[in-house]
Amino acid sequence: MNDIFDTADGIEKSGRADGFDGIDKSDKFDKGEDTHEPRGIVFDIKEFAVHDGPGVRTTVFMKGCPLSCRWCHNPEGLSPRPELMVKTARCRHCGLCTRPCEHEDCKPYGRCLHICPEGLISVVGKSWTPDELAARILRDYDFLKSSGGVTISGGEPTMQSEFVSELLRRLHGLHRAVETCGYCSGERFTSVINECDYVIMDIKLADPEAHKVWCGVDNAPILENFERLRSSGREYLVRVPLIPDVTDTRENLAAISEIVGDSRVELLGYNNMAGAKYAGVGRVYTLPDKKNREIDLALFKHAVLSR
Ligand code: SF4
Numbered sequence: 001m002n003d004i005f006d007t008a009d010g011i012e013k014s015g016r017a018d019g020f021d022g023i024d025k026s027d028k029f030d031k032g033e034d035t036h037e038p039r040g041i042v043f044d045i046k047e048f049a050v051h052d053g054p055g056v057r058t059t060v061f062m063k064g065c066p067l068s069c070r071w072c073h074n075p076e077g078l079s080p081r082p083e084l085m086v087k088t089a090r091c092r093h094c095g096l097c098t099r100p101c102e103h104e105d106c107k108p109y110g111r112c113l114h115i116c117p118e119g120l121i122s123v124v125g126k127s128w129t130p131d132e133l134a135a136r137i138l139r140d141y142d143f144l145k146s147s148g149g150v151t152i153s154g155g156e157p158t159m160q161s162e163f164v165s166e167l168l169r170r171l172h173g174l175h176r177a178v179e180t181c182g183y184c185s186g187e188r189f190t191s192v193i194n195e196c197d198y199v200i201m202d203i204k205l206a207d208p209e210a211h212k213v214w215c216g217v218d219n220a221p222i223l224e225n226f227e228r229l230r231s232s233g234r235e236y237l238v239r240v241p242l243i244p245d246v247t248d249t250r251e252n253l254a255a256i257s258e259i260v261g262d263s264r265v266e267l268l269g270y271n272n273m274a275g276a277k278y279a280g281v282g283r284v285y286t287l288p289d290k291k292n293r294e295i296d297l298a299l300f301k302h303a304v305l306s307r
């Protein structure tokens, strides 16, 4: 049902051909044109999150990621720009939404966002100032203070580092965590983790060539930033997604265990639930439905397995 995506926002939706191409170009999304105040594009805010750091938390999902992991569970978070999302499973292909529309909301997408009789169309990605988003989070201050805290996830938070740092500064008093893939300049990485109490960092593949094939980029900046994190003195957790025959091989896990040493590690079991979301943003999920092999936890000094 890709007809409703063909020309909607001028963005090609497969691979990394969404107009974003690099490690240090995201500041163009950080500045409000009139105020020079950093603005952030957020694609979701999840309350009562229990897998994004200690306790029960509010998790903010920043839009845009420099990687293109083929197993990504948040395809709507890959592009740094707001984009159309359509619940394609219920679409009856009436074509009403493909008509041009002059409404302010609809013009950027070249079609009507409001006409769908099933209410299947939305725009994912909302712009916030740090003050606006901090106020939204802090209305639950008492609960978050006692139950867990706040986590900035994505997408990749360091792609909007100026906004994220400003936001985290406004959340002092809460336990503040960030979930990062670590692919950014050292300066950008440090500016974000310096505002955090806790960092969750992914390490997916040790081999640089395999990392390029499966995640779209070299892993050298990630490994450099991991060393920065280790020497920062901050509490952290390494996460390794277990992708069948890709990251869950004994060879890869043994190599990652060498990199992380005695760090705390969480190995995340694979499920292919993400596949269903891809069609909604006009992308194609290409990983086969497979199960993880048996994992030898003894490869790591401190690892737990989460399914
Ligand atoms: S780093 Fe995370 S958000 Fe980015 S593409 Fe990979 S899985 Fe998706």
Ligand code: SF4
Pocket (backbone or CB within 6 Å): 004, 086, 090, 091, 092, 093, 094, 095, 096, 097, 098, 115, 116, 117, 118, 119, 120, 121
């Ligand atoms: S208007 Fe709704 S049902 Fe009709 S084609 Fe568009 S998304 Fe599908």
